[in-house]
Amino acid sequence: MNFLFDDSPSGTHKSDKEPYKKPHKKSYGKTSHKKGKNTSPQNHDPNAPKIKVPRKISERYLYNSGLAYLQRFTSSSNNFRKVMMRKIDRSCKHHTDQVREECQELLELTVEKFEKAGLLNDEEYLRGMVISLRRRGLSSRQIDMRLRMKGLEQENIKQELQEHDLSTYDTEYNGDVYAAIIFARKKKIGPYDKVEKYEPQKALAMMGRAGYDYGTAKKVLEMSEDDLEEYQNNIY
Numbered sequence: 001m002n003f004l005f006d007d008s009p010s011g012t013h014k015s016d017k018e019p020y021k022k023p024h025k026k027s028y029g030k031t032s033h034k035k036g037k038n039t040s041p042q043n044h045d046p047n048a049p050k051i052k053v054p055r056k057i058s059e060r061y062l063y064n065s066g067l068a069y070l071q072r073f074t075s076s077s078n079n080f081r082k083v084m085m086r087k088i089d090r091s092c093k094h095h096t097d098q099v100r101e102e103c104q105e106l107l108e109l110t111v112e113k114f115e116k117a118g119l120l121n122d123e124e125y126l127r128g129m130v131i132s133l134r135r136r137g138l139s140s141r142q143i144d145m146r147l148r149m150k151g152l153e154q155e156n157i158k159q160e161l162q163e164h165d166l167s168t169y170d171t172e173y174n175g176d177v178y179a180a181i182i183f184a185r186k187k188k189i190g191p192y193d194k195v196e197k198y199e200p201q202k203a204l205a206m207m208g209r210a211g212y213d214y215g216t217a218k219k220v221l222e223m224s225e226d227d228l229e230e231y232q233n234n235i236y
Contacts (some may be wrong), residue, residue, distance in 0.1 A: 054091040057103040062087075062110045070119050074128065077111055077120045078151020084110070126152055130164050137182035139211035140175065180212050180220040181231055190221035191228055 055061050066084055069075070075083070088103045114120040126147065133143045140161055147157045165175030184190040189203040198206070200221065207217030 054087070054094050056095050057088055057091050057098055057106065059106045059109060062106055063113065066110055066114065067119075070114065074125055075120070076122050076125050076150045076152055077115065080114070080120060081107065081111065082151070122152065122156075126156060126160050127164075130157075130160050134164060134168070134175070134179055135182070137179050137186055137210075139179055139183075141211035145211075176212060176216050177220065178231060178235055180207065180216050181223075181228065181235055183207070183210055183212070184220050191223045191225065 062084060065087060066080065069080070069083060084107050085104070088100065088107065092098045092100050092103065111120065129147060129150075130143060133146065138146075143161065144154060144157050148154055161175065162172050165178075166172045169175050169178045171177075184203075184207075185192050187206060188194075189198050189206060193203070203221055204214075204217055207221065208214070212220075
């Protein structure tokens with residue numbers, strides 16, 4: 001090997017050949033750090049969830065699907081229709097050969113079957129919901145709003161509330177007072193606020209947002225322990 005002497009004072013020498021350079025490797029399917037895009041010819045994520053194709057609507061499918069729903073949730077007839085119609089709409093959007101009106105007719109047959117079997121009973125559903133919501137301290141206004149969203153008639157809701165409050169609280173029109181006491185106990189406001197965490201105006205605002213009128217809210221928030229004893233026997 002021939003060497004050339006370096007003119008530098010150190011007296012080192014250089015090779016007459018170019019130094020070895022390692023060839024660059026080609027990258028396949030790697031993400032570009034500059035643009036953040038996948039350069040792979042197939043941009044497929046194996047972990048991505050598969051899109052479930054909706055089933056075609058049939059009377060058998062509506063019955064089985066509806067039965068599975070009612071085994072998990074109680075429902076009014078109108079609310080059940082809304083739930084099932086969402087299934088029908090998704091199916092019709094995918095299977096364009098289906099006719100929505102014909103699917104609705106099949107749904108009505110399914111509703112009739114469940115009503116005859118007692119799986120759909122608006123009266124029992126309304127009664128159970130009123131009991132449950134009153135026990136949670138909900139006002140008449142909130143109960144009315146929630147149950148109307150479930151497709152129940154306002155007059156029926158009002159009548160059921162009056163019957164419930166009369167049989168449970170011995171009063172037909174002051175059931176909100178008892179429910180407001182339950183609400184105050186859960187939120188630890190008014191007579192249940194032993195450490196005075198909430199200012200009176202803030203506690204009053206909480207009662208107002210829960211649907212209680214000013215008179216009911218003020219009455220409950222200003223109750224003493226002696227006042228509460230008069231209501232304790234009828235409170236859950």
